[in-house]
Amino acid sequence: MTSAAPRRDGTTAVFPGQARRRLLGIGMGWALVGLAEATAYTVLALAVAHRGGILPVLVAAACALIATVLCSRSGYLAGARVAGDLYAALGGALARTKLAWFTADHRALVTRVAGLGVPSLMGLPAHQLQTFILAPLVPLLLLGGIAIVSGPIPALLTAGLLIVALLAQFVAQRRLAHADADRHRAEHAATAATLELVDHLELLRTAAPPARGLQRAERAWSAQERAMSRTNGAAAPATFVSALAGVLPLAGVCVYLAATGGFADPLAALALLVLTGRASAPLDELALAGVSISELRATVSAYGEVVAAPSLPLATGGRAPRDNAIELRGVVQPPALDGVSATIPEGARVHVAGPSGAGKSTLLGLLMRFDDPARGEITLGGVPLAELAEHELAGRIAYVSQDPVVFSGTLASNIRIGRPEADDDQVARAARLAGLDGVVDCDAEGIHQQVGRHGAALSGGERQRLALARALVKDAPVLILDEATSALDMDTERGIATRLADTAATVVFVTHRDPGIWSPDHTIDLNGGAR
Incomplete structure (x- = not known):
């Protein structure tokens, strides 16, 4: 609707x-x-x-x-x-x-x-x-x-x-x-x-x-x-x-x-x-x-x-999810998605697979309620997304896109967008968890160094890692990655995946590389259903 x-x-x-x-x-x-x-x-x-x-x-x-x-x-x-x-x-x-x-x-x-x-x-x-x-x-x-x-x-x-x-x-x-x-x-x-x-x-x-x-x-x-x-x-x-x-x-x-x-x-x-x-x-x-x-x-x-x-219509109720499990029931969103059903347990590592145009980014957008499906339903903790208050949904999901948005300012100010009240130690921890160690250590200002106009002082890979740090500092129970490491080399991506392996968050990701780097325990194949 x-x-x-x-x-x-x-x-x-x-x-x-x-x-x-x-x-x-x-x-x-x-x-x-x-x-x-x-x-x-x-x-x-x-x-x-x-x-x-x-x-x-x-x-x-x-x-x-x-x-x-x-x-x-x-x-x-x-x-x-x-x-x-x-x-x-x-x-x-x-x-x-x-x-x-x-x-x-x-x-x-x-x-x-x-x-x-x-x-x-x-x-x-x-x-x-x-x-x-x-x-x-x-x-x-x-x-x-x-x-x-x-x-x-x-x-x-x-x-x-x-x-x-x-x-x-x-x-x-x-x-x-x-x-x-x-x-x-x-x-x-x-x-x-x-x-x-x-x-x-x-x-x-x-x-x-x-x-x-x-x-x-x-x-x-x-x-x-x-x-x-x-x-x-x-x-x-x-x-x-x-x-x-x-x-x-x-x-x-x-x-x-x-x-x-x-x-x-x-x-x-x-x-x-x-x-x-x-x-x-x-x-x-x-x-x-x-x-x-x-x-x-x-x-x-x-x-x-x-x-x-x-x-999007505003939430119709004030129900709180019982946990962070996600369920898709017969989700239809033309032209790509037609009857997608899957269950994503809390803490799972889920790979969303499919060829270009299969609707991978569309599905991730529906999980964050960027749109409502034409038919079907998506629930978080047993509550339909359309019934969750905006602050409730935003507080439970963090998102990193393939094309990160970087604002003029410092590393810290960009990372804190994910969690404005985060202190310097929390910001620095998120930066290192996202693989920004080299960027932080190469400048005496550390996390307070300037990134240039819209991140012009950073490389493409560094901008992606900055966006990942912004999501990690939020400490949300669900992390959604849409080609979030496409600009990184394989070793850097593997290092980030290893660091994130210890987090309790549910990770839902799309990648055109070897998904084994992220050790998925579930796969949603948009050509063949969930497994």
């Missing part, structure tokens, strides 16, 4: 609840700012039309200014907190996401969302919401002000002119949205191509001349450049339409005043023009914000795709 975060309609519906509440609060604040601003303009127009005093105008303007400053400040603070909420929800979603989802395209998507998308959303409360709320709200409120100052007919006329201008904006923005969608697709492809280039730079440099090695990435970059040009081409007519739309209401009111003799009372005409000019001003803002509106929609959509990635 799989589960995924529900997909909802609406721009911010994919946001966590706390972030939505923050945005709702700031949105209500901007609505109050719009009301204060429309009131201030209406008071100004009344003062102009009727030769009123200056004090009410100053008071109304001061109230509008204070409301704007307070809301802007709150928007900046809320933006930082919203980003924190989004990152927290993103991290939680990624922690539960099925590992099979992390394809090259999805990795590029996560990189873009975390590195660019969420930071850009920090400006949503203070900037985008201000435009999205004030731009339509202030004109609507000012129509009421026009009705108060000049009467219903000018208000209706202004409303009609604003509607015509908005329709023109809508047509322009539709074309802009289509062009911008193409740009986002090209941007995603360019990010994926760049990640591929960085990840495989060594291969590209040795397999092809530099110019040819860059061809795949350059094609994606060129497509992104062409898409950006199309977006810019669509933005130009949108901006032109915006200028015409901004002028249309004011020009229409001037024609109306000239036709009806409204200029005979210049103060009343000035008051009407002031309100009409302010009501039409946001139309220009909406047009200029067209790209950012499309950007926001695409960013939120990308964020929603990541947090809605297929994930």
Whole structure:
């Protein structure tokens, strides 16, 4: 079974609840700012039309200014907190996401969302919401002000002119949205191509001349450049339409005043023009914000795709395993595994055998619950893995992959990832048990020596042994090794296997070398069952 975060309609519906509440609060604040601003303009127009005093105008303007400053400040603070909420929800979603989802395209998507998308959303409360709320709200409120100052007919006329201008904006923005969608697709492809280039730079440099090695990435970059040009081409007519739309209401009111003799009372005409000019001003803002509106929609959509990635259901119970024996019952996981059944006693040495593509790594992933089997069941100590709490399962299993992950820092800091509270003696013991004696002894810093950026100071075999030490310091009752010694020579591998022979942990391993080095007492042959 799989589960995924529900997909909802609406721009911010994919946001966590706390972030939505923050945005709702700031949105209500901007609505109050719009009301204060429309009131201030209406008071100004009344003062102009009727030769009123200056004090009410100053008071109304001061109230509008204070409301704007307070809301802007709150928007900046809320933006930082919203980003924190989004990152927290993103991290939680990624922690539960099925590992099979992390394809090259999805990795590029996560990189873009975390590195660019969420930071850009920090400006949503203070900037985008201000435009999205004030731009339509202030004109609507000012129509009421026009009705108060000049009467219903000018208000209706202004409303009609604003509607015509908005329709023109809508047509322009539709074309802009289509062009911008193409740009986002090209941007995603360019990010994926760049990640591929960085990840495989060594291969590209040795397999092809530099110019040819860059061809795949350059094609994606060129497509992104062409898409950006199309977006810019669509933005130009949108901006032109915006200028015409901004002028249309004011020009229409001037024609109306000239036709009806409204200029005979210049103060009343000035008051009407002031309100009409302010009501039409946001139309220009909406047009200029067209790209950012499309950007926001695409960013939120990308964020929603990541947090809605297929994930494993949370544990349904709090049962504790009675021991560390593992049992597989009719496990099916297409396309490789079909009805695998086996029993792994506690403390056993189990070799998972089979040709390439038989599903060895898939089976190991199921043992660690990187995914749930399509059919069948896996139990640990008599408890189905799906019913074990995350901390319970993580505390009982240690894992070493063929391609170890090494972080920048020291040997000790990398090993302690397996057990953060481990002291230096425990770290050093795990390092020597994993065959890192030579690495530790050759540097005066010992386990505190730097390993370089992502372990660049270590050889491939040393990185594998570091990953093994990280698993051993955890002292978990089950140790899973997926080609964990493939970069080591036979003598080094034999030495590590000899050291591990005295551990009480269950060892489940995959190797393409002689499995006899590890003295297995059980074999799961994915071509012929368990024995």
